[in-house]
Amino acid sequence: MTQFLQYTLQGLAAGGFYALAALGLAVIFGVLGVVNFSHGACYMLGAMISALLLQHFGLGFWPALVIVPVIMFVIGVLVERLLVQWLLKLDPLYNFLLTFGLTLLTVDIMKRQFGVSSLKYEVPAGLTGRVSFGSVDLSVYQMFAAAFAVLVCLAVWMILTKTRVGMIVRAATEDPERSRALGINVARWVTPVFGFGIALAGLSGVLAAPYRAINADMGTNFIIILFAIVVIGGLGSILGAVVAGFLVGLVEAYGQGYYGQLSQVLIFVLMAAVVLIRPAGLFGREEAA
Amino acid sequence: MSAQLTDTARVQTAASSGPERRVNPFLRAGLLLLALLVVLALPWYIYPPVAMDILAWGLFAISVDLLLGFTGLLSFGHAAFWGMSAYTTGYIATQAGVPFYVAVLGGAVAAMVIAVPTGYLAVRRTGIYFAMVTLAFAQMLYFIANQASAITGGENGLQGIPKTFFGIDQVETDSFYFYYAALPLILLGAFIAWRTVSSPFGRVLLAIRDNPARARALGYDVERYKIMVFVISAGIAGLAGGVFSVSHGFASLQELAWQTSGKVVLITVLGGIGTLWGGPLGAAVVVLLEDQLASSGFEGIGIITGSIFILIVLLFRKGIWGTVADLVTRLRSRGGRNA
Numbered sequence: 001m002t003q004f005l006q007y008t009l010q011g012l013a014a015g016g017f018y019a020l021a022a023l024g025l026a027v028i029f030g031v032l033g034v035v036n037f038s039h040g041a042c043y044m045l046g047a048m049i050s051a052l053l054l055q056h057f058g059l060g061f062w063p064a065l066v067i068v069p070v071i072m073f074v075i076g077v078l079v080e081r082l083l084v085q086w087l088l089k090l091d092p093l094y095n096f097l098l099t100f101g102l103t104l105l106t107v108d109i110m111k112r113q114f115g116v117s118s119l120k121y122e123v124p125a126g127l128t129g130r131v132s133f134g135s136v137d138l139s140v141y142q143m144f145a146a147a148f149a150v151l152v153c154l155a156v157w158m159i160l161t162k163t164r165v166g167m168i169v170r171a172a173t174e175d176p177e178r179s180r181a182l183g184i185n186v187a188r189w190v191t192p193v194f195g196f197g198i199a200l201a202g203l204s205g206v207l208a209a210p211y212r213a214i215n216a217d218m219g220t221n222f223i224i225i226l227f228a229i230v231v232i233g234g235l236g237s238i239l240g241a242v243v244a245g246f247l248v249g250l251v252e253a254y255g256q257g258y259y260g261q262l263s264q265v266l267i268f269v270l271m272a273a274v275v276l277i278r279p280a281g282l283f284g285r286e287e288a289a
Numbered sequence: 290m291s292a293q294l295t296d297t298a299r300v301q302t303a304a305s306s307g308p309e310r311r312v313n314p315f316l317r318a319g320l321l322l323l324a325l326l327v328v329l330a331l332p333w334y335i336y337p338p339v340a341m342d343i344l345a346w347g348l349f350a351i352s353v354d355l356l357l358g359f360t361g362l363l364s365f366g367h368a369a370f371w372g373m374s375a376y377t378t379g380y381i382a383t384q385a386g387v388p389f390y391v392a393v394l395g396g397a398v399a400a401m402v403i404a405v406p407t408g409y410l411a412v413r414r415t416g417i418y419f420a421m422v423t424l425a426f427a428q429m430l431y432f433i434a435n436q437a438s439a440i441t442g443g444e445n446g447l448q449g450i451p452k453t454f455f456g457i458d459q460v461e462t463d464s465f466y467f468y469y470a471a472l473p474l475i476l477l478g479a480f481i482a483w484r485t486v487s488s489p490f491g492r493v494l495l496a497i498r499d500n501p502a503r504a505r506a507l508g509y510d511v512e513r514y515k516i517m518v519f520v521i522s523a524g525i526a527g528l529a530g531g532v533f534s535v536s537h538g539f540a541s542l543q544e545l546a547w548q549t550s551g552k553v554v555l556i557t558v559l560g561g562i563g564t565l566w567g568g569p570l571g572a573a574v575v576v577l578l579e580d581q582l583a584s585s586g587f588e589g590i591g592i593i594t595g596s597i598f599i600l601i602v603l604l605f606r607k608g609i610w611g612t613v614a615d616l617v618t619r620l621r622s623r624g625g626r627n628a
Contacts, residue, residue, distance in 0.1 A: 086603060090606075091416070092416060092417045093363050093416065094602050096363075097554065097598065098599055100551055101594075101595045101596070101597075101602065103595070104598065105599070106595075107591055108590065108592045111591075112589040224424065224425060224547060231421055235421075261435075261436050262432075264432040265432050268425055271422075272410055275413060276413075279414060
């Protein structure tokens, strides 16, 4: 039982990173129809920039939590304006390939610049150590990361459901044609939404920085798991991305705890099962053939 | 916008750029002869193992093009079949001591075997979903191979794969002769791809690519056709991967990594989607470029290949073959007008 609780917390913390990043992926896909391969690279950039902020400017975790998403937003806007927008009218495969090329480029630039060894980062003061509840011993930072991710997901959810901007974005996600017909300028929201999605990936990277190894390759595996998550949740479904993110985090943690190294395979078994039983994903709608 | 996969938004293949081009049979025979001559002459001008790499990657790209250009499916997990065959070939060659032909064919069969369940699941989704599902399955195989270190050697990979060839010493030790010994396997793969494309089966694939709903309405079992071409493509990728691992004498996890899947798609797009010819062309460019960069001590090949990828996707979506073919057509029609 003790172990189970520990694994659950680990799973929720890891799931938090996944959910945040997958949320970004889902929003971008929903509004732009782009599957952003570079999402893992953006997660890596988020963590790298946090480490560099600390190293060069002495800016710690808390400022990074604000600054990094802003930087990533700007990067996202630039990428959309300079590259992605030219391919929006074509088959989505082209932007998939474009962002794949961008990933190769980014990862190798970072590798050339900072080598392959990990950058240093520390758990912020006040969140170090562990707390015990009876026989259960939990890391404070993991609890914080899990709670923070849940809060951000909730906040995004509130923005999407309760505000006018959110309503427009949701409408554009669900049915761009009809939104346009109702007089909503969908194109106006394309760039900020792309930036916002990238910012979420960056935020996920900041959260991961204190307890993951920070190097150019940290997004390599991450992006594949993100893809599995959005396939499980249903691509373009915002709720699906979040739920599947936490689900995959939990599966990974239980797998690591109980089955050792095969945990990564479990994620893909889960994905295979979903594709087999519900091809559109847990929360996705059936697409027309 | 997510549902915008209409026929205008379809992947731009070089072949789909206009009304079907009628190729003069003499021209075609001449081109074929020229290609054969180039392939035969290659190891005289290029370091033979590098020449072998060009052919292996070229065939690998052909297998991807068979899906992407002729069926409209982007597999982003083809490393699974290339790598599966690389390992199986290596395993058979080291354990059984049979000629490498047998080992490579065994590898190709193994690739086809795992392609059946993968294809069965993947064809339930189309477009970008297909890419993501195939990618995820390839990654699953990567993790399994990493874990099954008793067979695969884990991080070290399978080393010391012999080039056993009926006791003919030159082939077994000299990469120059090995090139010619392995050539028939590559040609076999290319021939299978060409036969597939130009058969009635291939015409059905084109129909599925261009309009799956109509193909279904005409009574074709679209999913079954897709699975079949997926398995054929996996077999061709397997031939390429097997030759590659025998040529290098080892099979490593790199063969299964998603970067390998990405590289072969890059080669295919660079060469020209929907051409088959493009694959070897793209492979020649990418392999020679990487060889040059590696020998000049440049680190960060991804900076170059990534930039190439971005450029061709933005500007030259028809690839080398498609762009050249367009130019030739344009020049010819201008010449015709002047005459």
